[in-house]
Amino acid sequence: MSGLFSDTTLVALEKALDASGMRQKVIAHNIANVNTSGFKRSYVAFEEELQQALGRNRRLGLRRLDARHMGPARNLQEVQPQVKRDLSTSMRPDGNNVDIDLENTELAINSIMYNTAATRLNQKLQQLRYIINGGR
Secondary structure (H helix, E strand, O other): OOOHHHOHHHHHHHHHHHHHHHHHHHHHHHHHOOOOOOOOOEEEEOHHHHHHHOOOOOOOOOOOOOOOOOOOOOOHHHOOOEEEEOOOOOOOOOOOOOOHHHHHHHHHHHHHHHHHHHHHHHHHHHHHHHHHOOOO
16 A cells, blocks of 8 residues: 555554554453353453564564564554463363453553543544645
């Protein structure tokens, strides 16, 4: 994709808003199943892959020779939030691992992150509008 709306900041903010929306649904699903026996909570993995795609994670990684190969995203366009299941913990004897306090905390953090990304996207679009209108 090239052009006005392929700016790295715009694409990263779009991806962040998508991840935040998905995270909202996952957290709501976790909270709805707080009393379901054997339920294992899910979470959204996104930020680490975003950092890698933006070149901010300088760890030595695997090399992908084909876009169909599994592995971290090579560019920002390939970054997608992923829903993962936490199978490592249990909060109760029935196997359920949903901690309502943790979920509520994650919900508050996600709300702040969403509002921050939406505000920054709005600022970026206002800058573009200002430029398009010739500074008026």
